[in-house]
Amino acid sequence: MTAYGGATFNPFEPGFTVDPYDQYARLRANEPVHESELGFWVLSRYEDVNRLLRDPATSVDRDAAPNGRRSEILAEAFGERRARGTMLHADPPDHTRLRRLVSKAFTPRMVEGLRPRAQAVADALLDDIDGPEVDLIAALAFPLPFTVICDMLGMPVGDTRDEVRAWSHTLAGALEPIVTPEQATAAAEASDHLHAHLTEVLAAKRRDPGEDLLSALLLAEDNGDVLSVDELLDQVNLLFVAGHETTVNLIGNGTLALLRHPDQLQRLRQDPMLLANATDELLRWDSPVQLSRRIVLADQNIGGVEIPAGAFVITILGSANRDEARWGDDAHDLDLGREGAGQHLSFGAGIHHCLGAALARVEGQIAFGSLLARYPRMALTSDTPAWNGRVLLRGLDSLPVSLG
Secondary structure, eight states: OOOTTSSOOOTTSTTTTTOOHHHHHHHHHHOSEEEOTTSSEEEOSHHHHHHHHHOTTEEOOGGGSOOOHHHHHHHHHHGGGSOOOSGGGOOTTHHHHHHHHHHHHSOHHHHHHTHHHHHHHHHHHHHTOOSSEEEHIIIIITHHHHHHHHHHHTOOOSTHHHHHHHHHHHHHGGGSSSOOHHHHHHHHHHHHHHHHHHHHHHHHHHHSOOSSHHHHHHHOOBTTBOOOHHHHHHHHHHHHHHHHHHHHHHHHHHHHHHHHOHHHHHHHHHOGGGHHHHHHHHHHHTOSOOEEEEEESSOEEETTEEEOTTOEEEEEHHHHTTOHHHHOTTTTSOOTTOTTGGGOSTTOOGGGSOTTHHHHHHHHHHHHHHHHHHOTTOEESOSSOEEOOOSSSOOEEEOEEEOO
16 A cells, blocks of 8 residues: 555545646556555556456445445435435446336437537527626536436426536535545435435326436336336436536536637637547546446456455546557647547446436537637636536536636
């Protein structure tokens, strides 16, 4: 185990949540595979991360993990209410069954069909901007994916949307690798509120189904197999939280990266056909999701280091996406035309690859394309935008810009 004075994963290092990439570079160079003093193992190289995420001899089930302090805090706060049936925490065959049923409703055709609606939402949000300066997180990055996922699920429009958004944001905090008892309690309370709200919405959908994802999930069937009520609530809860929190970060982080790289911004303005590849490069360069976790079920030798069976392993997606061994000597550079940019690990890999990856890409393309088209003189008004302080879901709380 490496001391904190050396190269080890340390999210408490000053400035880490503003820019973790210097620390990641040190890890790759000195301790790419190590056991941290926080009680888990850490992988930081692309090859190692990609391999472990695809390894069938691993688990995401909490019951397979060591009972560390984080687990104790969450268990105490959530008690029996803690969701057990989401795909995020399920191994095969349960994961296979759940993903197969949800995928029947969450099809690429449905996602691509949302593009006109997502564009209309973005246009309306930008139309509502009043003034030469604006916080792009509040004005676009948060409401765009939130509105789209609500529309996609068929969530009712009304006064509860602000509450639902707040509950979801609080609940997402419980996904962090380090959680305080206060954060866990707040997340448990938010989970209760969201669960009760979704129960009411699903009951209404059963009485009057529509052309939306919730109705489709209620009807999803595979050889007579259907989602139970609890399973349905768990999957919808996961889709709702994951369906917009991560895309908020994509839009915010990506816009900040473009504004800090005027040469690349100008390149995209001159060649809008780069937009799809540019969105993947922005995902690679500053991943909205920085970490993924696995429990190894058998002894593993990774990079010449022995990791024992039962160990809890954090894979640093953000580090893998900047690994010079995979991306070349310019791995730290933003290159919107980068060949193979879509091979980033920001959506994970293997059987747990993000089900909403296509939707996130669509929303990112629409957000970046709309901003570039409308505001050719857009510029940052602060050199120090406010980061959210999260280690897993890295993003901005605010991004003040001048629209020119």
